[in-house]
Amino acid sequence: MSENTDYETLKAEYIELDKKYGAVAAENILLKTASRDMLKNIRKSGGESEIYGIGWDRLQDAVESALNIPATTQAINEIKAQGVDKFADNWQGNESHSQISEMARQFAASLRGGE
Structure with a gap:
């Protein structure tokens, strides 16, 4: 009986850890994507203050949002x-x-x- 209880406890802990891992992985994918996009746009612009009419402030807002x-x-x-x-x-x-x-x-x- 106690072996089943131990198994169920471990199983529940594993499921909870897997959910947390998935959330962390998803956030980090967002961070990588936002960083790559911003760097790509900076390179395309040649360092100008706007990229195709999109100001740096909007790009900065997008990256800061991804940092949540x-x-x-x-x-x-x-x-x-x-x-x-x-x-x-x-x-x-x-x-x-x-x-x-x-x-x-x-x-x-x-x-x-x-x-």
């Missing part, structure tokens, strides 16, 4: 939080440092978007 990457940011913050958790685990055993461990856990939670 919440899934990537969340994935990076989770990696950071896991490192902080390891730090907290390491310091938890010593009573004089238990407050440091608790503060580290609170910081890890804040990286994950918690309070």
Whole structure:
């Protein structure tokens, strides 16, 4: 019975990680596409302030819009939080440092978007 529970838990975790990975990959494809398009347009323009009547401000807006990457940011913050958790685990055993461990856990939670 417990083996099935373990399997189901791992399966659910895998599915969740796969969704997060897909979101990060999609954001990074958008970033690459926006970067390539902007560089291509800069090269075509010869560095002029407009490309076929499209001002740099519009191109900049497009790239800045592509830089909105919440899934990537969340994935990076989770990696950071896991490192902080390891730090907290390491310091938890010593009573004089238990407050440091608790503060580290609170910081890890804040990286994950918690309070």
